[in-house]
Structure formats: structure tokens, C-alpha cells
Amino acid sequence: MRQCQHIKIGNLTHSKHKANISVNLTLPLVESRHQLKSIGKYYYDRRIVNVLFQKVNNPLKTFSVLEPGAPGTCRKGSAERVTVRESAKQKHCVLAISAGFFNIDTGECYGNIYSDGRLVSDSGGVQNAHFGITADGYIFAGYLSQQDLMTHRFTQLVGGVIWLLKEGEIYVDESIKNECSTPTTSMYPYVFPYSTLMLPVCHTNTLAIPETMYVIFSFSEKLTIIYPHFKRMDHINLKKFLILVTLREFASIQKSRVAVGHDKDGRILIAHVDVAKGNTGVDLHEMASILLDLGFVNAINLDSGGSATTVINGTLVSHPSDECPDKIFNCERQVTTILCVHEPECDPGDCSGHGTCEMGVCECSDHRSGPACDIQQCSPKCNQHGSTSAGAAQELLKSQHQSDQYRSYWLLSVVLGIIAAVSIIINILLLFIHLDVQR
Known part of the structure; x- marks a missing residue:
């Protein structure tokens, strides 16, 4: 396995397209479609998969990358993971979909992440595909150096694994050669073909894996044994382990997939191949072909498999993968970052x-x-003789203040006049009394 390259400076391969901008808000905010797609080149591999397709018409005003539950929860050591439905409450998301990869032990979010203009995570130049929106109104897809992370002025950004489509062409094989495959996330695995692999089973027995088999550890307390060419799988109950596969084998596994990208008109597109537990999904080459048919120009692969979750208006619309505590039903997996489509926000929000x-x-x-x-x-009392400008309002207040002063002076004059009149009347009365006394 090659050493993962950290690139600090340089203008790396990426694509930027102007995002769709309209003077008036385009409704609906999200166009949701459902498709049953036939996959497989040969009859023995042919199958029908369920595709959930979303088109975001106003990406600059309505699209956000959100941390799990609340801002600040992606930090290393937080171990913060919540369901997509829970994270969607932050912005009352019309559409919410699981997004980036993460460390299952610490809860740390992997890749470069921007959320509403705030830098959440800096991967230090690790080379994996990213998708985002810039402050000058462009949709970004591709690779970033650490320097690029700052100079592109991102408002939203999320990291994935494998650039699926580049400018309308399938780019999976090239991405496998270019991207980092360090086993650091819930879905960055390695496959280990061992001559004899001894694993503890329920702490009492051991399991020997022959040389002709591949081993993948999973979260579902099952050991998956994959035979050569992935023609057959066996599942054996085990304790929880980290999934381990090479990047090429990761691209070849047929499972649920989530991808985000854009069309030629600058609208964000999101596709989720939703697979019920126990059924066969798609590999990344098949996923890329599906995306081409849906009109994607650029697209990157996001966290998938059991993490793949789609929620519309607070309702789970995809098949949950994990067993619920009651051991009867399936529940959605707790994840980290999500993609959220929400109503446009005001500035300021209040x-x-x-x-x-x-x-x-x-x-x-x-x-x-x-x-x-x-x-x-001005209040309605102005009788259409006022102005709505701030300066006119100030003049009105000044005029009202002057009127109050004049009114005070007038009242004072009246009072003084009354006092003077009373004084005169008193003097006249005193005069008459004096004259009567003299008589």
C-alpha cells in the first residue's frame, strides 16, 4: 500500500462550475424522484436496484453541510454521532442525507469540512475527493491542497472517497490511483488474504480463514468472508471490528451508495442507491454509470453502506441497516456530517x-x-404625509419634539395669563372693599 500523500500547496486537479442562480426562488426547493434500475452486464449478475434521486434547484441559498446534532461536534474526541433525522432538526431540513466519513472510535469527522462559511475540519492536504460551494457562487468538485482550502473561500464543503465522474466521464480508476487509502474511517478498509487467520469467536472458539478467502470485519457483529472475485459471501457472528479493505476492493464491493454532484445547469444532484439489508447493491463503476444516466457532470462518492440514509421532511425514506435495541426492527445508523436542503435564510436570521x-x-x-x-x-397616523426613509423619520421625530415644546410654552402662557387675571380681579375687589370702609 502506497504512502498517503499530504499536499500543502499547489493548484490540484478540480472542477468549478457556476451554480444555478435565479432572481426569484425556484420551487420546489428539491425535486425528488424514484427509479428502479436494472444493473449487471451478464444474466447471472443482473439485478434491480432502488435509486433515490434529488435535484436541488437553489444551491447557493438552500444547501448546507451540517455537523452531527450541533456545531462543534466534529472535533476529535467528541465521539458525537447522531441519526440523520436528529441532525436535520438544526435547520428543519426538507431533505437530509448522510455525508462524510468518520472515525468510529473518536467520532472525528474526516476530510476537509466547511459548514455555512465556518471551517470545521482541515485534513492537512490529504488527497481525497471533495465537493463544495464557494462564496463567489461556484460548485467545486475534486482535490484540494491545504493552501486551496483557504483560497477558494468555501461556504460549504465535504470530503468523500473516489471522484466518480469528472466532466461527464467516469473517473473511478484514475481516482483509485490518485487518492489516499489510509485505513482511517468507517469505510476505508483493507482486505487481508491470510494463509491462516485465527480470530476469536465469542471468546471461546477460534476461526481459521483459508488462504483463498478474503476477510472483512463489519459493525453488524458478523464476520464477512468473501471468496475470490466476490462471487460468494458467508457471514459468521463476531464481535465488532473495524472494516478493512483496499481502495480498489472498496470500489468493487456491491452495496448501498450515496453520491453528490451537479448537472450542466449548476443544480446540485444527489443519488442514493438504497439497498435493503441482505440484498446486493452496486460497485462504484456501476454507480458512476447510473449517475451519468441521471445527468451528473461531476460527482463524488460519500459514506455509504449501512451509513447511507435519506430523510425527507423528517421522515426516513430509505432502508435502515442496523438492528434496533428491541431486536425486532431495523433502525438507522448514527453518523456524523449530513447534507441538508432547507428553506432560504434571512440576514439577519431574526x-x-x-x-x-x-x-x-x-x-x-x-x-x-x-x-x-x-x-x-412613519405610523399610519401620518395620513400619507410621511416618508419611510430613516432620515425622514428622524425629521418627523424632531418635528414632534418641537411641537411638544411649543405646546408646553402655550400652556405656560395660558397659566400665567390666568394667574395675572386672577391677580387683577383680587386687586379690584380689594379696592372696592377699601372704598366701602372709608364711607
Whole structure:
């Protein structure tokens, strides 16, 4: 196995396409489609797979990469993993799909990650395919040096394994040669063909694996034995182990797959080949062919297998892979990062405390106006003789203040006049009293 290359500087192979931008919001936010696809070149390998296909029409306003549950949970040692449905609550995601790879022991998220303009994780130049959106309105797919991570000004970014499609052509074999295959994630395995491999089974027996078999350890407490050319599999109950396979064998395993990319019009596309537990999925070459038929131009492979999960409006629509605690039903696996499609957000999100955000537009209250509800309006009492500008509002307040002053002066004058009149009347009365006394 070659040494994984860390590239600090340099402009590495990548693709950038202008994201779809429209003046008015394009509805629906997500177009969801379902497809039953026939896969397999030969009759003995032919099978039908279930494809969940999503098209995001307003990627710059509605697409985010989210950490598990809350910001800050991707950090090393947090061991934070939650279900896709739980993470989707952060932004009330219309669509939420499992995304990046992660360390099953520490919960650390792998690859370079940006979430809403915030750098979450820096892989230090490790070479694996990435997908993201830049601040200047481009969709990015490809490889990054550590320098590129900063200069592209990402708003959203997630790492995967294998660049499936590059500019409309299948790129799987080239990616296998280029990408890092260090066994550091839940799906970065190695296959070990051993002459004799002794493994503990329930701490009492041992299992000998012949030289002609490959071994993959899985999370489902089963040891998977794969015979040459992957023609047959046996499953043996075991304790939990890390999955181990080479990058080429990883690309050849037929299982559930998730990919993210874009079409020629700059809309984000997401495909999930959803496979029920115990059924056969697709390898990455087959996945790339499916993506071509769906109109993908560029696409990268995300965390798949048992982690692959699709949630629409808070409802799980894919087959969950893991056994529930009740041992009766299947439950979705806890993962780390997700892709989230949500309603457009306002800036600021609280509309300056004077309105509510509706589909990215502030609906103002309290006699306020403007995109952020930060401009003071005249009240209806102005009888259409006021202005909605901030300067005019200030002039109105000044005028009202002056009127209050004049009113005070007038009242003072009236009071003084009354006092003077009373004083005169008193003096006249005193005069009459004095004259009567003299008589």
C-alpha cells in the first residue's frame, strides 16, 4: 500500500462550475424522484436496484453541510454521532442525507469540512475527493491542497472517497490511483488474504480463514468472508471490528451508495442507491454509470453502506441497516456530517427583531421596512404625509419634539395669563372693599 500523500500547496486537479442562480426562488426547493434500475452486464449478475434521486434547484441559498446534532461536534474526541433525522432538526431540513466519513472510535469527522462559511475540519492536504460551494457562487468538485482550502473561500464543503465522474466521464480508476487509502474511517478498509487467520469467536472458539478467502470485519457483529472475485459471501457472528479493505476492493464491493454532484445547469444532484439489508447493491463503476444516466457532470462518492440514509421532511425514506435495541426492527445508523436542503435564510436570521423570516424574505412588523427590517417607518397616523426613509423619520421625530415644546410654552402662557387675571380681579375687589370702609 502506497504512502498517503499530504499536499500543502499547489493548484490540484478540480472542477468549478457556476451554480444555478435565479432572481426569484425556484420551487420546489428539491425535486425528488424514484427509479428502479436494472444493473449487471451478464444474466447471472443482473439485478434491480432502488435509486433515490434529488435535484436541488437553489444551491447557493438552500444547501448546507451540517455537523452531527450541533456545531462543534466534529472535533476529535467528541465521539458525537447522531441519526440523520436528529441532525436535520438544526435547520428543519426538507431533505437530509448522510455525508462524510468518520472515525468510529473518536467520532472525528474526516476530510476537509466547511459548514455555512465556518471551517470545521482541515485534513492537512490529504488527497481525497471533495465537493463544495464557494462564496463567489461556484460548485467545486475534486482535490484540494491545504493552501486551496483557504483560497477558494468555501461556504460549504465535504470530503468523500473516489471522484466518480469528472466532466461527464467516469473517473473511478484514475481516482483509485490518485487518492489516499489510509485505513482511517468507517469505510476505508483493507482486505487481508491470510494463509491462516485465527480470530476469536465469542471468546471461546477460534476461526481459521483459508488462504483463498478474503476477510472483512463489519459493525453488524458478523464476520464477512468473501471468496475470490466476490462471487460468494458467508457471514459468521463476531464481535465488532473495524472494516478493512483496499481502495480498489472498496470500489468493487456491491452495496448501498450515496453520491453528490451537479448537472450542466449548476443544480446540485444527489443519488442514493438504497439497498435493503441482505440484498446486493452496486460497485462504484456501476454507480458512476447510473449517475451519468441521471445527468451528473461531476460527482463524488460519500459514506455509504449501512451509513447511507435519506430523510425527507423528517421522515426516513430509505432502508435502515442496523438492528434496533428491541431486536425486532431495523433502525438507522448514527453518523456524523449530513447534507441538508432547507428553506432560504434571512440576514439577519431574526430580521433585526422586527419581523419573521419567510422563504428567505423578512416579513416586517412594528412599522419597520427594508430587507433586514431595520428601517423605521412613519405610523399610519401620518395620513400619507410621511416618508419611510430613516432620515425622514428622524425629521418627523424632531418635528414632534418641537411641537411638544411649543405646546408646553402655550400652556405656560395660558397659566400665567390666568394667574395675572386672577391677580387683577383680587386687586379690584380689594379696592372696592377699601372704598366701602372709608364711607
